[in-house]
Every structure is written in structure tokens, then in C-alpha cells.
Amino acid sequence: xxxxxxxxxxxxxxxxxxxxxxxxxxxxxxxxxxxxxxxxxxxxxxxxxxxxxxxxxxxxxxxxxxxxxxxxxxxxxxxxxxxxxxxxxxxxxxxxxxxxxxxxxxxxxxxxxxxxxxxxxxxxxxxxxxxxxxxxxxxxxxxxxxxxxxxxxxxxxxxxxxxxxxxxxxxxxxxxxxxxxxxxxxxxxxxxxxxxxxxxxxxxxxxxxxxxxxxxxxxxxxxxxxxxxxxxxxxxxxxxxxxxxxxxxxxxxxxxxxxxxxxxxxxxxxxxxxxxxxxxxxxxxxxxxxxxxxxxxxxxxxxxxxxxxxxxxxxxxxxxxxxxxxxxxxxxxxxxxxxxxxxxxxxxxxxxxxxxxxxxxxxxxxxxxxxxxxxxxxxxxxxxxxxxxxxxxxxxxxxxxxxxxxxxxxxxxxxxxxxxxxxxxxxxxxxxxxxxxxxxxxxxxxxxxxxxxxxxxxxxxxxxxxxxxxxxxx
Numbered sequence: 001x002x003x004x005x006x007x008x009x010x011x012x013x014x015x016x017x018x019x020x021x022x023x024x025x026x027x028x029x030x031x032x033x034x035x036x037x038x039x040x041x042x043x044x045x046x047x048x049x050x051x052x053x054x055x056x057x058x059x060x061x062x063x064x065x066x067x068x069x070x071x072x073x074x075x076x077x078x079x080x081x082x083x084x085x086x087x088x089x090x091x092x093x094x095x096x097x098x099x100x101x102x103x104x105x106x107x108x109x110x111x112x113x114x115x116x117x118x119x120x121x122x123x124x125x126x127x128x129x130x131x132x133x134x135x136x137x138x139x140x141x142x143x144x145x146x147x148x149x150x151x152x153x154x155x156x157x158x159x160x161x162x163x164x165x166x167x168x169x170x171x172x173x174x175x176x177x178x179x180x181x182x183x184x185x186x187x188x189x190x191x192x193x194x195x196x197x198x199x200x201x202x203x204x205x206x207x208x209x210x211x212x213x214x215x216x217x218x219x220x221x222x223x224x225x226x227x228x229x230x231x232x233x234x235x236x237x238x239x240x241x242x243x244x245x246x247x248x249x250x251x252x253x254x255x256x257x258x259x260x261x262x263x264x265x266x267x268x269x270x271x272x273x274x275x276x277x278x279x280x281x282x283x284x285x286x287x288x289x290x291x292x293x294x295x296x297x298x299x300x301x302x303x304x305x306x307x308x309x310x311x312x313x314x315x316x317x318x319x320x321x322x323x324x325x326x327x328x329x330x331x332x333x334x335x336x337x338x339x340x341x342x343x344x345x346x347x348x349x350x351x352x353x354x355x356x357x358x359x360x361x362x363x364x365x366x367x368x369x370x371x372x373x374x375x376x377x378x379x380x381x382x383x384x385x386x387x388x389x390x391x392x393x394x395x396x397x398x399x400x401x402x403x404x405x406x407x408x409x410x411x412x413x414x415x416x417x418x419x420x421x422x423x424x425x426x427x428x429x430x431x432x433x434x435x436x437x438x439x440x441x442x443x444x445x446x447x448x449x450x451x452x453x454x455x456x457x458x459x460x461x462x463x464x465x466x467x468x469x470x471x472x473x474x
Contacts, residue, residue, distance in 0.1 A: 008033045009170035010470060013079045013228040014255075016173060020078040023067060027060040027078030031122050034080050038124065038171045041473055044152060047166035049085055049143040050093050051125035056080065059122040066120075074120030075235040075255075081121040081174040082167075084160050085129050087113055088207070092123075097131040097140035099337035100330060111206045111243075112219055112236050116176065119235035124172050127162030131339045133178070134323060136186050136412055137396060138162055141337060145393060148190060149471035150437055154390040157187030164191040164222050169471055174232055175222040178205075180213050181319060182386075182415025184220045185427035189385035189440025192429045192466065194457065195222045196229045198237070199247065199448045200422030206242035213322040214245065216419040224467055226428070226458040230254035233450065247448070258454045265456070267294055268304030268374065269382035275308045276413035278401045280388040286431035286439045291382045293463050294456075304378065308417075311367050312409045314360035315416045317352055324349030341396055368421045375446040380456055383414040385427040385440030414442055424450045428457050429466040 003011075008030055011019075019025040035053050042048050063078035088094050088106040090113075095101045109117070117123075128146045130138055138146040138161025146161045148154040149169040156165040163175030164187030177184045179197040188195025203219035221232040233254050239246040269291040271279055294301050324346045331338070331346065374381060388411050391398045397408045409416075418425045423444055430441035443460075445453035 005033050005036070006170065009037050010224070010467070011173065012225040013076070013173040013223065014225070014231055016079050017077060020063070020067060021073065027063040027122060028057070030078070031056050031060040031080050034124065034170070034172055041169050041171060044473060045147045045149050045156070045165050045169060046144060047127055047146055047162040047169065047171060048082065048125045049095070049128040049162060052092055052123050053125070055092070056122045056124050063120060063122065074118060075231060076116065076174070077120035079121055079174060080124050080172045081116060081176065082124050082127045082163055082172045083113060083116070083176045084163050084178065085126040086133050086159070086178060087176060088209070089113055089126065092126065094126065095142050097129045097133070097142060099141050100334050102142050108207070111204055111240050112176065115236045121174070127160070127166055127175060129159045129162060131342050132323070132326070133159035133180060133183055134339070134342050134345060135159060135396060136182060138187070141339065147393060148390050149473075150192060151390070153393055154437065155190060155393055157190030157390065159183040160195070160222060161187045164188055164193055164195065167191070167193045167222050167224055173223060173228060176219070177222050178217055178219045179419065180217040181315065181419050182412050184218070184222060185385050185415050185425060185440070185442060186412060188222055188427040189438065190390040192438030193222055193224055194226055194229060194426065194428050196220045196233070196426040196450070196454065197418065197424065198233065199424040199450050201243070201245045201247040202424070202450055203236050204238070204240035204243035204246035206240050213319070216422070218419065226454060226461050227255065227258055230258040230454050252451055254451060254454060257451055258458050260455060261297060261459050262452070262455065263298070265294070265299040265379045266377070267291065267299055267301045267380045267382055268378040269301065270304045270306055271384065272306075273308060273383060273414060273417065274306030275310060276387065277410060278387065278404050278406060279384060280401065280433070282433040283384050283388060283439050287382065287384045287441050290430040290441050290460065290464065293460065296463060297459060304374065304381065306370065306374070308367065308370055311363070311417045311420065312413070314363035314367070315420055316409070317356055317360035318364070320345045320349030321352050321357060322349070364420045367417055371421050371423060379446070379452065381444040383442045383444070385414060385442040387411050387413060389433040389435065389437035389439055418444055423447060424453045426453050426457050428460055430464070
């Protein structure tokens with residue numbers, strides 16, 4: 001197989017795996033080519049915070065030997081992969097993006113990291129995240145700012161901003177992320193890649209340390225090809241006794257089923273979910289045009305109407321209360337080395353009463369019931385992933401959208417409701433802004449129906465592929 005180096009870096013994980021098994025390319029060749037690209041491009045975008053190149057080389061060597069020996073191979077055998085710096089990695093620095101853990105080296109792997117290793121990955125390193133994953137942008141006091149590969153003066157999103165920027169830049173085909181309010185989908189949208197927030201509990205979280213937000217954090221892949229997400233999900237899904245929220249094993253092989261297309265689907269789309277106030281015109285146009293493409297498959301597409309009152313209020317209550325519970329005791333010692341915006345959240349969350357928390361829980365139930373009723377009549381929900389293209393680096397949120405003053409969450413009103421409800425949701429590239437920045441469409445499925453989300457995403461990728469466009473770093 002004769003390929004130039006850049007084409008190797010932008011191969012799908014599935015094609016890499018096939019080439020490695022057929023010995024047309026070795027894992028070592030692929031890994032070394034990607035490492036060379038990381039060394040060139042990472043100084044520009046700061047996607048990787050802790051590279052592990054020597055570990056990667058050793059893992060690639062072992063992977064190639066296993067192929068030669070005819071051994072049983074894992075689902076992700078020999079495929080270079082990055083892991084967000086919120087996941088424990090045995091013997092590899094894990095900082096959570098915080099000065100508090102700047103020199104932390106775990107003695108154990110997170111369960112999902114163990115599953116990736118068992119599946120045969122080659123670990124390229126850890127990717128950057130905001131402190132404890134608290135924000136929709138990616139910067140911290142330990143490693144600095146990550147940048148958008150399409151425009152380095154724009155955000156890559158967050159909190160898996162490093163992982164999404166890496167995938168978009170050809171610095172590894174697979175990135176492991178997690179999503180507590182949009183942290184897989186927002187950076188996928190900002191960086192022009194595919195991100196899948198799996199159903200809550202589909203991928204277990206264990207052990208749980210430092211981040212108490214146990215009832216709305218979802219683990220999921222960020223990739224350039226939908227079928228790669230299916231392959232990665234096959235490797236990491238399934239119950240674990242250490243996670244009481246983890247779902248029972250399903251008899252589904254996502255890789256085998258992702259390309260199947262349902263005969264009939266009823267798709268509803270919404271540009272406001274009944275409460276969002278403003279949306280960028282380019283995003284609105286791209287999402288509507290993209291949703292209508294599903295009619296080419298014989299599926300029904302129609303506008304859906306929602307009535308929801310300020311779901312950001314219960315989310316903010318619960319979200320900030322969790323951070324307050326985790327970090328308030330650390331403020332006296334570490335205040336000067338914690339992000340000031342995170343301190344504001346901790347202070348806000350510290351002020352809620354038990355009544356406030358229970359009210360937020362009740363409102364969360366009502367939000368779930370809204371989507372329960374929706375999915376009685378529809379199979380899939382389409383929304384924008386975020387309301388605008390990626391905004392300027394260095395700020396937490398845009399103060400205005402379309403000339404209107406907006407709240408801190410106005411740019412991301414479509415993501416966090418589905419952390420409150422637990423539904424599976426993905427972001428898929430759906431076109432470009434007039435400024436040449438990627439925009440994303442969110443595909444939401446009914447409770448536990450990750451397969452349908454992936455199938456609809458794969459169908460859209462086939463209708464409107466995006467992978468031929470690559471960031472230009474020259």
C-alpha cells in the first residue's frame with residue numbers, strides 16, 4: 001500500500017486496522033508517521049498535553065509482533081489513540097487540567113482505559129482539557145490554551161477540546177472523551193469531526209474520583225468517521241460492577257450494524273427546543289438543509305415544537321453544586337491556582353439549599369418527560385449542536401450573538417438538556433460558516449438507542465461526507 005504520510009494520518013481507524021491485519025502497513029509505520037505529525041502540529045494547536053511517544057512505539061511494536069505470530073487481535077489492534085486528561089492512566093501523568101494534580105501519576109487505569117488497552121490501542125498520549133472539565137472552552141493553568149485547527153484564533157470547544165482538535169488535525173483517528181454538559185459534542189462541532197455522547201451508563205465510569213457529577217457524565221468517542229465510533233464503542237461498552245449506573249450488556253455489535261438503514265423513520269427538528277433565544281444564520285441554514293437531506297432516504301422530516309422553561313436553571317444548580325461539593329474544601333489552599341471562573345461556579349454552587357437541589361431534581365424529571373413525549377411520536381430529534389460557529393479564543397462565552405446581548409449558556413443551549421435526560425446524542429459536521437468554520441448538527445435518539453443514532457449519523461455521512469477537507473497548517 002503506497003500512501004503519502006498525510007493520507008496515512010487521515011485514514012479511518014477501520015482502514016488502519018485492516019491494513020495492519022493484512023500487513024500492508026504496520027502499526028509502527030502508522031504510529032511513527034502520526035508522531036511525526038504531532039511533533040510538527042501540536043506546538044501550534046496544543047491538543048496533546050502529555051505525549052507518550054515511547055509508550056506508543058513499544059505498544060505498536062507489540063501489536064505488529066502479534067499479527068506476525070497469528071495471535072488473536074483486539075477490536076482496536078494497533079490503532080493510535082488519545083485519551084482525555086480526565087481519565088486515569090496508570091503510570092502516566094493525569095492532571096485533570098488542574099495545578100492541584102500537576103504531578104499526579106495514577107497507580108491504576110480507569111476501567112474504560114483498561115478496555116481500550118485490551119482492545120489493542122497504541123496510546124499516543126493525554127489530550128488537554130479545562131480544569132476538571134468545567135467549561136466549553138479548553139484552557140488551564142497547567143498546559144495553557146488549545147486552539148481550533150481551522151482557525152487558531154478560535155476555540156476548539158470543550159471540555160474534550162484537545163481530543164477533537166487532535167482528530168481534526170490528523171493527530172490520531174480515535175479520541176476518548178467524556179461529556180457532562182456537551183463536552184464531546186461541543187468540540188466535535190467546533191472542530192468539524194464526529195462525537196458521540198453515548199447513553200448514560202452505556203460506558204461505565206470507574207473509579208470516580210474528584211468529579212462527583214455521577215448522574216450526567218457520559219463517555220464517548222470523537223472520530224472522523226462514524227464507523228470508527230461504532231468500532232470504538234464496541235470495545236468500551238458494557239457493564240461494570242463498580243459503576244452502579246452502568247447498563248446491562250446488550251446483544252448489539254455496533255460495527256456490524258452501523259451501515260444498516262431503517263426503512264422508515266420520522267425525524268423531528270428544532271432550532272430552539274422551545275427556549276433558546278438566538279441562533280447564528282449560518283448554523284440555522286446548515287442544520288435545516290442537512291435535516292432535509294434525510295428525505296432522500298424516504299424518511300419523514302418535520303419541524304417539532306417544544307415547550308420548556310429555562311432548563312439551564314436546574315442544570316446550573318446541579319452542575320455548580322457538584323463542583324462546590326468537590327472543590328470547596330480545596331479553596332483555602334489552592335485558590336490562587338484554580339481558574340477564577342471555576343471558583344465562581346464553586347461559590348455559586350455552595351449557596352444552594354436542600355430545597356433548591358430538590359427543586360432542580362424535580363425540574364430535571366419534567367425535562368425528561370418532555371422528551372419522553374416527543375419520542376412517542378418521533379424516532380430521531382435533530383437540533384444544532386451549538387448556536388454559533390466557534391468563537392474567539394480567550395473568552396468563556398460570546399457576550400453577543402447576532403448583535404443581541406446573551407447569557408453565558410446562550411451559545412450552547414442544545415447540549416446540556418440531554419445530560420439531564422441521559423439520551424444518546426451525537427454531533428456531526430453539517431457545513432461551514434461564511435467565515436470558513438465548521439458547524440455541527442446534533443442527532444438525538446430515544447432512551448438507550450445508541451445504534452439508531454449511529455445508523456442515522458452514518459447515513460448522513462454517506463449523503464454529505466466531510467472528510468476530504470483538512471486543516472491547513474502551512
